Amino acid sequence: MPKTQTFYSPATHGFVRVAAATPVVHTADPVANADEHIALIEQAGEQGVDLLVFPELSLSGYAIDDLLMQGALLDEVERQIGRLGEAADAAGLIAVAGAPLRNGDALYNCAVVLGSGGVLGVVPKTYLPNYREYYEKRWFAPAASRSEDAIVLGGETVDFAPGLIFEAANRPGFVFAVEICEDFWAPQPPSTRAALAGARILLNLSASNIVIGKADERALLCASQSARTLSAYVFAASGWGESTTDLAWDGQAMIHEMGACLASGERFSMESHLTVADVDVERIGLDRLRNGTFADCARIEGEPATVVPFEASDAAGAGDLIRPLDRHPFVPDDPARLDQDCYEAFNIQVQGLMRRMKATNGERIVIGVSGGLDSTQALLVACRAFDRLGLPRTGILGYTMPGFATSEGTKSNAWTLMKALGITGAEIDIRPTATTMLEAIGHPFAKGEPVHDITFENVQAGLRTDYLFRLANQNGAFVLGTGDLSELALGWATYGVGDHMSHYNVNGGVAKTLIRHLIRWVADRELVGAEAVPVLRGILDTEISPELVPAKDGQIQSTEGTVGPYALNDFFLFYVTRFGLKPSKVAYLAHQAWKDASRGHWPAGTPEDEKVEYDLATIKGWLRKFLVRFFQTSQFKRSALPNGPKVVTGGSLSPRGDWRAPSDSTARVWLDELEGNVPD
DSSP states (O other): OOHHHHHTOGGGGTEEEEEEEEOOOOTTOHHHHHHHHHHHHHHHHHTTOSEEEOOTTTTTOSTTGGGGGOHHHHHHHHHHHHHHHHHHHHHTSEEEEEEEEEETTEEEEEEEEEETTEEEEEEEOSOOOOSTTOOGGGTOOOGGGOSOSEEEETTEEEEEOTTOEEEETTSTTOEEEEEEGGGGGSSSOHHHHHHHTTOSEEEEEOOOOOOTTHHHHHHHHHHHHHHHTTSEEEEEOOOTTSOOSSOOOOOOEEEEETTEEEEEOOTTOSSOEEEEEEEEHHHHHHHHHHOHHHHHHHHHHOOOOOEEEEOOOOOOOOOOOOSOOOSSTTSOSSHHHHHHHHHHHHHHHHHHHHHHHHHTTOOOEEEEOOSSHHHHHHHHHHHHHHHHHTOOGGGEEEEEOOOTTOOHHHHHHHHHHHHHHTOEEEEOOOHHHHHHHHHHTTOGGGGTOOOOOHHHHHHHHHHHHHHHHHHHHHHTOEEEEOOOHHHHHHTOSOOSTTTTOOSEESSTTSOHHHHHHHHHHHHHHTTTOGGGHHHHHHHHTSOOOOOOSOOBTTBOOOHHHHHOOHHHHHHHHHHHHHSOOOHHHHHHHHHHHHSOTTSSOOOTTOOGGGOOOOOHHHHHHHHHHHHHIIIIISHHHHTTOOOOOOOSTTOOOOTTTTOOOOTTOOOHHHHHHHHHHSOO
C-alpha cells in the first residue's frame, strides 16, 4: 500500500476505534433485541469501528427478573447469538454482547465476544450484586462456581472464564478484556488483573440503573480505572426500553483513556445510538513501558491469563481521528481546565521562588526585563512571591539592557511594566561594553562592517547575563532566570554566561505557549495590580524576538522565523518527551490538530491572528528541524541547567528530572523514521 494512503489511516499510528452501543431494549424479546444489535453493528462497521460493546444482558434485557429462568427465552438468546456473529463478521469488527447463558446446570450473566466468523469466547460475571435493589444471585451463578472453562455455543466449543485476554494477531496493541457491571464496583475489579496481563482496552457491559448522582460516580470510576491501569475503558449501560417496574435507566456510555474522557453519549435517549472514539493503544503501551510501577505490580500481582487470538480488520482506510486533540497540549481548550492549569502553574512557580528565597534568606533578586514574554512572566512570579513573603517589591531589581537591536517598543514596555509593578528599575546600555569586546576580539562589526553573526549576537546576550550576576553580587541578591521550557528544547539560549544561566529559573518548566496564557490569566485577574494590566496586554501583542540583530527593511529579527512556530514546537515537544512517540505519529497528530483552523476548539482568549493552520509539508519541515535541535545539538545546554520547579505534565528537561540524555547523540534514527514514513 502506498505510504501516503497508510499515513492517513489512524490504525497505522496505533489507534483502535471503539464504540459503546446504546440499543433500544425490547423486554424479554431476544429477536427484537438482536435486530437492534445488528442495526448498530452495521452502523459501526460503516464508521470504521474495530470494537463494539453492548450493555449487560443486552440480548434478553436486564430487568426481566424470573423470566431469566425460562427455557424458551434462553434458547432464543442462543439462536440470536449466531445472527450477531454473522453480522459482526460481515461488518469487519468485534462485537461484545450481553446474554444469560447456561453452562452445565447453572445460569451465568455473560459477555459474548463475537467476530472473526463466530464466537471468540465468553466471559461470565465475577461479582453478583445482591443488595439494595439487586438480587442477581436469585438467578445467576458467579464465575468462580463454574466447573468448566469452556462452553458450547452453536455447536462450537469456546473459552468460558473471567479474565480472558483477546489479542489481535495483526494489530499490535489491540488487546482487550471484559468485565460486567458490578465487577467494576468491586475493590479489586477483574479488569485490574486483565490490564496487568496485557489488556490495553477494558470493556464494561453494564445495566446499572440510574439514581441521582450515579452518573458522576460511574464517570469517576471509569476515569480512575483507566488512569490507574494505564488503559482505555469503554462503558455501556442499559437505556430506554428496560422495564421501569421499580428502576429507571439512562443509557450512559463513556470512553476514557488514561484518565481522560474521550467521548460520552447522550443520556436518556429514546433511540439506539453509538458513542465512538479512537483510543491510542500504542501510547498506552509506551506509557506502561516507562512506568516502572506498572511493571512491578504486574510481576507481583499479575496472574497467568488465557489469551484468545483473533484477526482484526486491517482498517487501513484514511480518515480523521475521532477523539479530542488539543492544538496546544500545554494549554487545554476547556476554559475551566485552562483556568485551573494557570492557577496551578503560576502558584508552582511562585512557591518555588518563595522556597528558594527562604532557603537563602534572600530579600532581593536581580532580573533582566526585556519587555518580552518570558521576562514578563518571571517578573510577575517574583512580584507575587514577594507579596506573599511580605517583602517590599523594591527588593526586585529589574534591569533593562538595550543593545544594538533593542526597539523603543520593547524598552518602553519594560519600563512601563517595572513602574506599574513598583519594583526598583534601572537601565544599563550594553552597547559601549559590547563594542569594546567586539573590538578586542577583532570582530568586523567594530570596524563598521554590518556583520551580524552568532558572535555579534552572543556578545550582547552574554554581557546582559554577566551584568546581572555582578549586580547580584553587588546587591546581595540572586539572579532570577527567565528562559522557558520551549527554548530549552530547541537550544535557543546562549550557553554559560548567557540567558542559559541563572541562580534559579522559574520558567524552565513552562512551555512558551502556556506562558502567553499565564500572562493573560494574571492580567485578567489583576493578581499583581490593575496598573500593570494595559502593558501586559501590549506585551502579549509583541512579536517574539531576541532583538540582537538590527531590523532590516523594517523587519525585526524573528525567533519563530528561525526555529519555527512555538505552537508546533510545543506540540512536538509534548509528544516526543511525554510519550516517546515516533516522528511519523507526531506529524500525523500535528496534521490532525492543525490542518484546519475552523475545526475544533481554541483555548479561551486566543487572539484571532493566532488561529492559524499548517499543512503536512510545513509540519514535516519544522519537525525535521526540531528533531535535529532537540536530539543532536542542544542536550549539552540542558545537562547544565539551574534549579527550577517542574510545572507541566509534559515533563521537564532538567538533567535531575524527567529527561536524561547524552550530549553527543545523533538525530539520525528520528530523521530516518520521519523521512521513511511521512509523505512529502
